[in-house]
Amino acid sequence: MSSVLVIGAGPAGLAAAVAARDAGARVTLLDSGDGLGGQYWRHLPPQRPSRREARLHHGWSAFERLQGRVRGDDGIEVLTEAQVWAIETAAAARSAGGPAIAARVLIGPSDAAGRESRRLTADAVVLAPGAHDRTLPFPGWHLPGVFSAGAAQALAKGERIAVGRKAVVAGAGPFLLPVAQSLTSAGTDVIGVYEASRLPTLARGWLPHPQRLLRTAHKGLELAGYAAHHLARRVPYRLGRAVVEARGDGRVEEVVTARLDADWAPIPGTERTVAVDAVCVSHGFTPRLELPIAAGCAIGPDRFVLVDADQRTSVGGVYAAGEITGIGGVDAALVEGRIAGRRAAGGEAPRADLRLRRATTDLARRIETAHGIRSGWTSWLRGDTVVCRCEEVPYGRLRAAAAATEQTALRSLKLTTRAGLGICQARMCGRTVEELTGADPSRSATDTSDRRPLAAPIRLGDLAELATPPNGDSA
Amino acid sequence: MRADVVVIGAGIIGAACARALAREGRRVVVVDRGAPASATTARGEGNLLVSDKAPGPELDLALEAAAQWPLLAAELAAELGDAFPPIEYERKGGIVVALTEAGAGPLRAFARSQAAAGVEARDLTAAEALALEPDLNPALTAAVHYPQDAQVQPVIAAEALLASARRAGARVLTDAAVVGAFRDATGRVTGVRTDSTRIDADAVVVAAGPWSGAVAAALGADVPVRPRRGTVLVTARMRQRVFHKVYDGDYFGATQSADAALQTSSVVESTPGGTVLIGSSRQQIGFDDRLDVAVLAQVAQKALRLFPFLETVPVIRSYGGFRPYMPDHLPVVGEDHRHPGLWYATGHEGAGIGLAGVTGALLSAQLTGAEPALGSVIDPGPFQLSRPSLAPHLEVP
């Protein structure tokens, strides 16, 4: 029987684990979180969810089915609180026949001492670590009361905590709408949703070839549903407008919004001030590329993992699924996971899935065309706007260092300013710092903030214990 | 394009050479295939050490460097002003520690030999060592304090040298790889070809770090520089608990050894950013940069022996690069005796940051015939490619 290791138990990883098992493989599924479900389904209370829960979480029954399968199958080992902190590809990691990579895993609460250490290899590996949401900086974004949409939604969905009494949701992308809805359900008065892209841009993304969109009818309808039913009546949804500043004494009291031109530069004279006590912002997603890069997988010019129609990466035996291959929402993650899992186990992918995947890939392209970040946003920054929050590097210092050293490459500027060197290791600010410095990963493979040989912090004591290689431990 | 001197490589060595030459009035063009200060110079640490060097030409160079760094740092700060980030020069001193009975005697003897060569080295009792470094492992068997050891932020230092070179008229071409040489009828090197242009020059200086061997080959010559991989660990920020450069006595054995197998020793130090840097390993595995957990683990283990409190501290990053290694452990700074017009400033292995300034001065003095600006009294002889210890390693002796 072949073995498959699935890293990440979001929609993509869950689907991959079940599909690989269905194709006859022995499966290990792991996730650093303490539960399953990933970004989309993670934030669940431990008790049996109420009917309300099912309404709050789209595709809830799909999740229950997948979770039931992986939890109830002896052929699937499920490891939670299992952090892959490194992928090794050195000769030492090679196992006969399988991909030449090994996952180094620490199991236990993330800041605890004495986490169990394992080194996992398998005949095939499916990488499904997802993405994190990206927030562009703006003056005042460090104030309490400013949330990333992901964090706000986690609070609203998981803990039933309203982020504030009166809020705006701003940024770009189809997920602003579900976020607004989650906030509303948790009791927050959402007084505006601001989508940075303007109508012509949105139309360029969403209108061509509507018949293709229909193939992802479920997703299309879900999003249309948000727009048409929940929001149109209650919450103003404005296009071509952004939050360009948050103000307040110690916490957010008001935000300034402005109209944007097609390039996302604020149009002077269009500013409006609204009193709110919370702002939720999301400008898209950054794929978590450190594991695929460490595994040696080729990354495409769009900065996602390159995969073929079978979800195969450039590295033999390594598959990728979900948001590391493109941002297409939960349905894309599910179908890619099913294909990857099947293929990783040596099976065939159902033709219907291959068809559906073409449609979800089309959807991902539309999202990027309609909502992708445009370069004009940098003009809403001020010299004192902090760009890297871990190391508190303001925009002005970054510009000054770039000018003084005549640098455009990332590595030197990171080291002269400390931008991106902090505890999050540029997960939050990396793409922003790249954009502000003119770094270009197509120029040099090192001119990127995506490379992180250590995928997560590890205590020096835990590391020292690995000095003598543990026995090979196969998944 | 025409220049007096072409410097190949905009790492800290190329930057220092370009600055010294430009300040002598030479028209200098620096060419790098990538961005400046982004290769080896951005992948190491910034130790300016005399403590790890045995009496001999490299120690002489390091002592000269230790004397010159404060002047160089002050010059650069005055020249570049407040708009330029400070190079973080700090003469914080080093403490070398032995943790075994067997290691104590050799460490003290080594220090005595260095003291005879002019190094400030002071034996510490355990109590004195713990007074200087309260969190040090109290089980130490010997400790020596080296007040001349210092540090600098390598990338900022390289950028500062390069900015200063530009102000003196040097031009910097980035994203241009040197692919070949031009020669006259006598075989003298008269310029270089990059992938996009031709640069004519009276002298060509190879300062391409661990790639100097490949660059020399492209120019029709050879220099026996090989890559020696090193890996560094970086912790999360914390309250300062390490005050000097502290390392175990094994370090000396590792730097002076030609053994290709993995060697580790740990130099532990805190940075102005609040992190602790722990380095590093030495391994000859070509340009293989894949992560190897066993190497990281060994580096961690040695650091814990020195500072047991580090056990619970999270490591957030590991990075590393390839030291430009020479088989006889000395850099090459001088003209190629076989190829007139072709010069080298390379092969500094794990000391290129510390030795950058003196290297620039030494090269410029030979190339221009001028008195070195900072008054270097170093004899260039031991750093020539024609030295006997390199003969077995040259294709054409």
Ligand SMILES: Cc1cc2nc3c(=O)[nH]c(=O)nc-3n(C[C@H](O)[C@H](O)[C@H](O)COP(=O)(O)OP(=O)(O)OC[C@H]3O[C@@H](n4cnc5c(N)ncnc54)[C@H](O)[C@@H]3O)c2cc1C
């Ligand atoms: C605010 C917000 C709202 C959204 N709303 C919608 C919506 O309404 N409709 C929709 O279709 N989509 C929505 N999405 C997108 C949806 O969440 C994603 O499409 C989906 O979760 C992607 O699935 P995935 O499996 O690729 O990644 P994820 O769900 O992110 O799962 C990846 C998993 O991998 C784990 N992991 C990562 N690295 C490691 C590691 N090194 N070691 C161990 N485990 C690791 C993570 O813990 C995580 O659980 C929303 C996203 C956000 C942030």
Ligand SMILES: Cc1cc2nc3c(=O)[nH]c(=O)nc-3n(C[C@H](O)[C@H](O)[C@H](O)COP(=O)(O)OP(=O)(O)OC[C@H]3O[C@@H](n4cnc5c(N)ncnc54)[C@H](O)[C@@H]3O)c2cc1C
């Ligand atoms: C882990 C580690 C720790 C270290 N710690 C210390 C320390 O504490 N103290 C210390 O003094 N030293 C230390 N070093 C050593 C130090 O980093 C090097 O000696 C020094 O950076 C070498 O500088 P360089 O300018 O020669 O090389 P580099 O910085 O590598 O510069 C060479 C340049 O040449 C360019 N180049 C290559 N080929 C071509 C071509 N064909 N055409 C054009 N350009 C080309 C490259 O792009 C590069 O920019 C350490 C090194 C490592 C790896």
